[in-house]
Amino acid sequence: MTSSPSVYPKVVISGTGLWTPPHVVTNEELVTAYNSWANRYNTIHAKAISAGEMTAKPEGSAAFIEKAAGIKQRYVYAKEGLLDIDRMRPILSERPESALSDQAEVGADAGRKAMEAAGKTADDIDAVIVSCSYTQRAYPAIAIEVQDALGIQNGFAFDMLVGCSAGTFALHRAYEMVRSGTARTVLVVNPEMISPQANYCDRDSHFIFGDAATALVVEREETFTSAHGFEILSAHAQTRFSSNVRSNFGYFSRITDADPFSATNLFHQNGRRVFKEVCPMAIQHLSAHIGQYGLAASDIRRWWLHQANSHMNEMICTKLLGHPASFDEAPIILDQYANTASAGSLIVFHLYHDDLQSGDHGVICSFGAGYSIGSLILKKR
Amino acid sequence: MTSSPSVYPKVVISGTGLWTPPHVVTNEELVTAYNSWANRYNTIHAKAISAGEMTAKPEGSAAFIEKAAGIKQRYVYAKEGLLDIDRMRPILSERPESALSDQAEVGADAGRKAMEAAGKTADDIDAVIVSCSYTQRAYPAIAIEVQDALGIQNGFAFDMLVGCSAGTFALHRAYEMVRSGTARTVLVVNPEMISPQANYCDRDSHFIFGDAATALVVEREETFTSAHGFEILSAHAQTRFSSNVRSNFGYFSRITDADPFSATNLFHQNGRRVFKEVCPMAIQHLSAHIGQYGLAASDIRRWWLHQANSHMNEMICTKLLGHPASFDEAPIILDQYANTASAGSLIVFHLYHDDLQSGDHGVICSFGAGYSIGSLILKKR
Numbered sequence: 001m002t003s004s005p006s007v008y009p010k011v012v013i014s015g016t017g018l019w020t021p022p023h024v025v026t027n028e029e030l031v032t033a034y035n036s037w038a039n040r041y042n043t044i045h046a047k048a049i050s051a052g053e054m055t056a057k058p059e060g061s062a063a064f065i066e067k068a069a070g071i072k073q074r075y076v077y078a079k080e081g082l083l084d085i086d087r088m089r090p091i092l093s094e095r096p097e098s099a100l101s102d103q104a105e106v107g108a109d110a111g112r113k114a115m116e117a118a119g120k121t122a123d124d125i126d127a128v129i130v131s132c133s134y135t136q137r138a139y140p141a142i143a144i145e146v147q148d149a150l151g152i153q154n155g156f157a158f159d160m161l162v163g164c165s166a167g168t169f170a171l172h173r174a175y176e177m178v179r180s181g182t183a184r185t186v187l188v189v190n191p192e193m194i195s196p197q198a199n200y201c202d203r204d205s206h207f208i209f210g211d212a213a214t215a216l217v218v219e220r221e222e223t224f225t226s227a228h229g230f231e232i233l234s235a236h237a238q239t240r241f242s243s244n245v246r247s248n249f250g251y252f253s254r255i256t257d258a259d260p261f262s263a264t265n266l267f268h269q270n271g272r273r274v275f276k277e278v279c280p281m282a283i284q285h286l287s288a289h290i291g292q293y294g295l296a297a298s299d300i301r302r303w304w305l306h307q308a309n310s311h312m313n314e315m316i317c318t319k320l321l322g323h324p325a326s327f328d329e330a331p332i333i334l335d336q337y338a339n340t341a342s343a344g345s346l347i348v349f350h351l352y353h354d355d356l357q358s359g360d361h362g363v364i365c366s367f368g369a370g371y372s373i374g375s376l377i378l379k380k381r
Numbered sequence: 382m383t384s385s386p387s388v389y390p391k392v393v394i395s396g397t398g399l400w401t402p403p404h405v406v407t408n409e410e411l412v413t414a415y416n417s418w419a420n421r422y423n424t425i426h427a428k429a430i431s432a433g434e435m436t437a438k439p440e441g442s443a444a445f446i447e448k449a450a451g452i453k454q455r456y457v458y459a460k461e462g463l464l465d466i467d468r469m470r471p472i473l474s475e476r477p478e479s480a481l482s483d484q485a486e487v488g489a490d491a492g493r494k495a496m497e498a499a500g501k502t503a504d505d506i507d508a509v510i511v512s513c514s515y516t517q518r519a520y521p522a523i524a525i526e527v528q529d530a531l532g533i534q535n536g537f538a539f540d541m542l543v544g545c546s547a548g549t550f551a552l553h554r555a556y557e558m559v560r561s562g563t564a565r566t567v568l569v570v571n572p573e574m575i576s577p578q579a580n581y582c583d584r585d586s587h588f589i590f591g592d593a594a595t596a597l598v599v600e601r602e603e604t605f606t607s608a609h610g611f612e613i614l615s616a617h618a619q620t621r622f623s624s625n626v627r628s629n630f631g632y633f634s635r636i637t638d639a640d641p642f643s644a645t646n647l648f649h650q651n652g653r654r655v656f657k658e659v660c661p662m663a664i665q666h667l668s669a670h671i672g673q674y675g676l677a678a679s680d681i682r683r684w685w686l687h688q689a690n691s692h693m694n695e696m697i698c699t700k701l702l703g704h705p706a707s708f709d710e711a712p713i714i715l716d717q718y719a720n721t722a723s724a725g726s727l728i729v730f731h732l733y734h735d736d737l738q739s740g741d742h743g744v745i746c747s748f749g750a751g752y753s754i755g756s757l758i759l760k761k762r
Contacts (some may be wrong), residue, residue: 140624161522175561237536247519248480249518257475370525
């Protein structure tokens with residue numbers, strides 16, 4: 001937790017950008033495909049299921065998904081193959097090494113928009129952070145490819161991985177860079193391409209994720225010129241290890257001979273325990289963070305919260321505010337975007353920040369896999 | 382590039398730790414296995430090879446490896462299977478989710494040693510960075526598991542990926558955290574487990590890598606108590622995109638239907654171009670960095686350089702110093718450890734820092750995949 005003594009340069013978020021994938025998948029489409037696949041599975045294995053040797057796949061329901069998570073649809077990078085019950089995952093052509101990678105392309109798209117919003121050119125940027133739940137390869141870092149794709153000649157770039165808090169944690173690093181003087185203007189990019197790691201044969205998780213990429217420009221107050229800037233007053237983070245949200249896919253499967261894409265190597269979670277454990281952590285974290293900065297919940301004009309499940313946000317807001325939050329107080333985009341991991345709170349920030357007045361306070365907060373919680377207290381310039 | 386105005390807290394590297402794997406693989410062992418495999422391959426495909434439809438696998442030589450790269454042996458995490466010509470990669474049991482992961486275990490081992498060297502307990506650490514070429518999974522972050530394994534109850538942790546410069550770039554983040562006030566004492570861990578991604582059927586790269594984990598404690602000068610501390614005077618980094626060192630393995634293979642472990646998805650490089658392009662970059666970078674801090678090459682008591690190839694270091698040092706560097710000026714551990722990616726310069730720092738006198742200057746520098754170059758100018762306390 002930090003305050004801002006006057007010796008440090010003030011740090012401002014000066015522009016945001018959002019890349020939204022071209023394809024929509026509705027709950028109805030997803031459930032129709034899943035149920036067809038599940039029914040066929042149950043028919044094929046009817047004998048073993050009735051003998052108790054196998055478990056029948058349960059039916060899904062579009063209405064249940066909306067009720068349980070607040071999700072109506074999601075955007076995905078690749079839709080072909082995803083609703084094909086003989087495949088149950090997207091299909092995509094592999095790009096050659098000489099081509100821009102998928103993840104760098106969508107990251108650069110969001111990055112370019114954020115730079116435009118901040119009124120910055122490639123020459124102004126001296127650091128690029130790509131931070132997300134999965135990087136498409138180990139090296140060269142995706143961030144260096146984004147840096148190159150945006151024509152940024154100077155400075156440095158690197159990748160970060162922290163699951164759901166990758167976005168806020170990268171903003172913290174940008175804040176530290178600008179504050180400590182190792183960079184003047186930082187581009188933070190969160191290309192969340194989660195759909196290739198979702199298990200579309202799992203009724204309890206196939207609906208959770210959508211793809212999206214966000215980007216933000218973080219710079220010194222003295223260079224900031226954009227219409228909508230937010231000073232970062234304070235950054236606070238905590239992590240506590242839990243395997244209740246986990247994705248084991250990794251390069252060790254080459255030597256363990258495990259199936260890299262088995263159900264336990266894809267995303268999986270103990271959703272109830274996550275809900276039960278993360279909500280109190282987030283409430284305590286946010287309460288302590290604004291409290292130590294001398295603010296009450298009623299002083300916060302807007303809460304840009306992690307978008308994993310609408311009931312989590314309802315519980316957290318009700319506890320913090322003493323009443324259920326209005327959309328204006330804590331916007332929700334789960335109905336449109338579903339859970340986009342670390343991009344969620346930053347999509348909300350991107351879409352709903354222009355109406356704040358000078359001097360208004362707001363809070364960005366992520367919470368989830370790790371467990372990890374990251375928050376920033378902002379003040380509209 | 383940064384200088385240190387007095388308003389910022391001074392930042393000190395106060396302790397280091399090293400985990401060395403239990404198994405040695407000599408050049409002779411590796412070449413014997415490779416040549417047996419290659420001879421069998423050539424015999425099986427003799428007709429196609431003589432018809433020009435396939436290319437014969439060339440023979441390797443232990444002496445050539447030593448001459449070309451300065452490598453005599455390497456340490457590996459898992460040796461079983463690696464010299465078996467029916468397998469040509471290590472074999473390892475997969476650990477259940479309830480167990481400490483391999484990478485967190487070795488990272489925690491190095492971390493514990495670094496904390497001991499710095500005289501710090503778990504209560505002192507308020508941030509953990511795991512930074513390396515490959516993380517064993519996407520999430521929860523390996524760093525959060527290391528934090529947990531070391532009993533660090535407070536603060537936060539996250540993973541970083543930048544190939545060869547993951548170590549120096551993580552030290553830069555630690556420097557920024559302490560300098561900007563978001564953390565007081567940071568543990569940087571670099572668990573480089575590269576052997577699972579090396580292509581043991583490629584004569585030109587099968588010998589390059591070894592495994593190792595390094596760790597460093599970075600803290601405010603005011604809390605530093607250890608026998609050997611180094612103030613970080615300045616940090617400087619640059620990246621420039623190149624596909625000449627590349628590892629494409631990643632989760633997109635689930636939707637592209639590509640073999641996750643094909644030769645192009647494992648580590649591969651254009652070694653000559655890397656040598657030709659990275660050496661001048663590193664020379665220019667180091668020269669500019671020390672120059673802007675008012676130091677000449679002759680002012681630097683020791684160079685803790687990246688350990689990829691002994692000839693790269695010879696060329697860089699000769700250009701910087703005007704004469705070939707002695708072991709005392711720029712130690713080499715390639716003969717024992719081979720290339721350990723981002724751990725290389727930090728193993729050298731760990732092994733060869735105790736003899737410096739108060740006031741002596743030293744430079745840590747990584748250079749490689751990305752391309753990425755990261756350097757720190759240090760002053761012995």
